[in-house]
Amino acid sequence: MPDVLKYLRWEITKRGARITGCDEKFKGAMEIPSRLDGAAVVEIGKEAFSKRHSLKSVAIPDSVEVVGEGAFASCDELEELHLGAGIKRIEKGAFNSCSSLKTVEIPGTVESVGKWAFSDCSELEELQLGAGIKKIEEGAFQSCSSLKTVEIPGTVESVDEEAFKDCAGLEELRLEEGIKTIEEDAFKDCSSLRRVVLPSTLKALARDAFDESVDLVVDDAQPQDGAFGGSDSLKSDASPKTTDDASQYLRWEITERGARIIGCDEEFEGAMEIPSRLDGAAVVEIGKEAFSGRHSLTSVAIPDSVEVVGEAAFASCRGLEELRLGTGIKTIEKEAFAKCVSLQSVVIPGSVEVVGMGAFKKCSGLRATVGNGD
Numbered sequence: 058m059p060d061v062l063k064y065l066r067w068e069i070t071k072r073g074a075r076i077t078g079c080d081e082k083f084k085g086a087m088e089i090p091s092r093l094d095g096a097a098v099v100e101i102g103k104e105a106f107s108k109r110h111s112l113k114s115v116a117i118p119d120s121v122e123v124v125g126e127g128a129f130a131s132c133d134e135l136e137e138l139h140l141g142a143g144i145k146r147i148e149k150g151a152f153n154s155c156s157s158l159k160t161v162e163i164p165g166t167v168e169s170v171g172k173w174a175f176s177d178c179s180e181l182e183e184l185q186l187g188a189g190i191k192k193i194e195e196g197a198f199q200s201c202s203s204l205k206t207v208e209i210p211g212t213v214e215s216v217d218e219e220a221f222k223d224c225a226g227l228e229e230l231r232l233e234e235g236i237k238t239i240e241e242d243a244f245k246d247c248s249s250l251r252r253v254v255l256p257s258t259l260k261a262l263a264r265d266a267f268d269e270s271v272d273l274v275v276d277d278a279q280p281q282d283g284a285f286g287g288s289d290s291l292k293s294d295a296s297p298k299t300t301d302d303a304s305q306y307l308r309w310e311i312t313e314r315g316a317r318i319i320g321c322d323e324e325f326e327g328a329m330e331i332p333s334r335l336d337g338a339a340v341v342e343i344g345k346e347a348f349s350g351r352h353s354l355t356s357v358a359i360p361d362s363v364e365v366v367g368e369a370a371f372a373s374c375r376g377l378e379e380l381r382l383g384t385g386i387k388t389i390e391k392e393a394f395a396k397c398v399s400l401q402s403v404v405i406p407g408s409v410e411v412v413g414m415g416a417f418k419k420c421s422g423l424r425a426t427v428g429n430g431d
Contacts, residue, residue: 066079069094073096074097074098098120101124123148125148130151133155135157136158144164145167152174152175153176154176160181160183163184163186164187169190169191169193177201188210195218196217205249209236219241220243225247229250232259238308239261245266251270255273261307306321315338317342318347325354331360341362347370349369349372355376355379363386372396373397377399380400389411390411390413393417
């Protein structure tokens with residue numbers, strides 16, 4: 058492919074070839090080669106094709122696993138895009154502001170669609186999300202104002218903040234069974250959207266996920282106060298949940314190692330006994346900022362299954378008075394319990410190998426931190 062090769066720049070890494078740039082003089086259709094200098098092309102590097110205004114179409118080969126940050130950002134004449142069947146990650150802003158792009162088919166090999174990956178693709182009319190995608194990150198399709206129909210497969214565990222915000226033309230949204238979390242403002246300001254059926258698998262629906270004008274039908278999901286912008290249109294067939302069921306307030310994801318708790322509803326009050334298993338998987342981690350700022354949390358019992366308490370996991374829980382750390386914990390990360398001003402005492406089990414910087418900083422009521430191991 059001599060005509061294409063003379064415009065491309067690349068480097069050879071341990072994993073394969075990474076394309077790092079394209080000459081501004083290139084015009085028309087770009088079929089990216091699958092091999093360069095004898096190495097498989099595995100990555101389109103950061104901003105490699107950014108602002109190539111004369112680029113009309115792109116075909117990415119199956120060998121490519123990563124489309125890097127801003128790789129095709131602001132290619133405003135790009136009309137056609139073929140994504141290869143080997144892609145695993147589409148990183149932040151990869152196709153941001155490709156304003157002429159009309160159709161996108163994302164293969165199921167993709168694990169996550171990165172932050173603002175297709176935001177401001179104002180002419181995007183058709184979006185196909187392959188079964189296998191696990192996460193749609195913050196603002197991924199924000200301001201795609203020409204989108205009319207979106208179907209999100211059940212393999213997607215989380216639709217993050219503002220993922221489809223300002224998609225003014227969106228009229229139909231289909232959410233398949235399997236989806237667990239819809240974050241804040243995910244479908245905010247989708248002014249053409251009138252009715253959405255939420256899947257029974259939904260465990261967490263964040264505040265203001267939809268406009269108040271949307272007619273929402275819920276089976277088993279229990280949203281936070283204000284989850285629908287104060288709408289009276291919520292219809293639910295769910296029976297009331299018992300307040301001693303901690304899982305109804307938690308958000309989590311399943312990883313290769315086990316379950317990671319990623320959030321807790323603001324409405325939770327009192328004592329939290331974190332379950333040792335969720336969706337059949339052992340709870341092994343309390344994620345970053347999972348309980349941060351939950352001022353009505355008064356006590357926490359972390360099960361023995363947990364190995365990691367993440368960065369700022371319980372930071373600024375001002376009402377937290379009692380804490381039991383399970384005997385399986387190995388790492389307490391940076392600022393995990395910072396500014397828990399009501400905490401009186403902590404027993405750190407001997408299983409703990411690392412206590413991160415500032416893990417208990419500004420815990421002004423803490424009189425003693427006692428270890429029960431070596």
